[in-house]
Amino acid sequence: MAKAREGCGWADNLEAELTCPICLGLYQEPVSLSCGHSFCRQCIEKVLGTQQNSQSPCPTCRTCLGPSLELQKNFKLDSIVQAFQATTSDEQRAVREGLQQDEGAKEGESEVVPCEYCLDEPQPALKTCLVCEVSLCRVHLSKHNARGFHQEHVLVEVGAGKAEERRCQDHGKLLECYCLAEEECICVLCCVAGTHKGHKVVTMKEGHDRQLVKLIDTMKQLEVSKNNLVTALEDLQESENQIKINTKSLTSQLEELFEKVKTELDEKMTMILSDIQSNEEAKLAVVANTRKEIEQNRDQAEQNLQALQEIKEQPDVFLFFKELKPVTDSCNSLVQHHTSSSRSTSSFAAALEAPAA
Structure with a gap:
């Protein structure tokens, strides 16, 4: 796959030279103007047909072409385009298949979206322009970005959610604010x-x-809350040990x-020992229930931390x-719950440490 990508470097450069400036695709029946510039016959006829001025200018250099315009077919350029298509078809197919395998490995065999500007051999699209509403391959993406009025267009990864989700439901415009x-x-x-x-x-x-700053602050608070929960569990363990020591003593x-x-x-003696044993079992049962609740809160805190870390890295x-x-x-619900339960846990732990009368 790496060799295929390296081998297509020359093809990309040559393709740029064989690209029509109007449709950004390979020349189709190329014709030359008197100024020397070439275009697809259909493209230049469409452009010149929309111009009311008899002194039609060249779309590339703006040279006046005169009233009697003759489109001369560029046989040499047409032969080069056909030879290029025949030479690169196999290599493009190998590159496309390799890219599909790479994308499949990364995205769980997700469907490859073809470039909407490629004519003969569509290449896999890398980005989607939300303004133009088209998906572009690497070559056509470079041409798209080279145009000055395209600099403000919004580009996203191919398949990054539905395009309609990024538009206002009331006005149909992109969500930019x-x-x-x-x-x-x-x-x-x-x-x-x-x-x-x-x-x-x-x-x-x-x-x-701004939200990223708040997210980081929330993560810090959650980290403190998690540490407090761990400390509370350690205190409960000490209380449990002390209960057992007191009971044994x-x-x-x-x-x-x-x-x-x-x-x-x-x-x-039998009656008192039974009471002591019952007291121990009751306290340990309360400790077990409290520990289970705190462990659940700790697990939830760890899950929230992991989720926030993933959101933090979301491009x-x-x-x-x-x-x-x-x-x-x-996170806010967990922090509030922990704040209210921490006071009762502390007073409960102090009560447990006191030996039974």
Whole structure:
């Protein structure tokens, strides 16, 4: 696969030279103008047919072509294009199959989207332009980005969600802004004449940066909460050990005491030992239930941390906001629950450490 990619380097360079400046595809029945520039016959006839001025200019150099325009077929260029197509068809097929295998390995054998500008041998698309609503391969992506008025177009990974999800449902425009008041992505018209008029609105990139700061703060708080939960579990373990030690000590003392008066106090000793054992079992049962709840909170905290880490590394801004809110809501709920339960856990642990009367 690596050799196939290296071998197609010369083909990419030659293809750029054999590309029509109008349709950005390989020449189809190329013709030459008097200025020397060549175009597909159908492309140049369509362009010149839309110009009302008899002094038609060349689309490339703007040279005036004169009223009596004759399109001369460029036989040499046509032969080169045909030879290029025949030579590179096998290599392009190998590259395309290799790219499909690579994409399949990375995306679980996902379907390869073809470039919508390739004519004869469609290459796998690398990016999708949301403004032009087309998917582009590497060569046509470079040509697309080379045009000055395309610099502001939004490019996303092929297959990165549905295109309609990135457009405003009210106005049909791209979601390029972020409303801080409503915490949602909006289009330009939403903040000018829509329901978000008068709200504080920033660019989606600035909104992403602000939310990223909040996300990092939430992760820090969650990390502190997790550490507190771990500490609470350790305290509970110490309380459990102390309960057992106290019970053992008390049992030993009572056994020594009642051994001396075993005959007279045998019944009394049995009753007290039973009470002590019941007390231990009851306390341990409470400890077990409390530990189970804290362990569940700890596991949830770890899951939320992992989810936030994945969202933090999400390069797609739209998916970042789409996945962020459910996780942050879960984090806030967990933090509030831990704050309320920490006080009761601390007082409970102190009560458990005291030996039974």
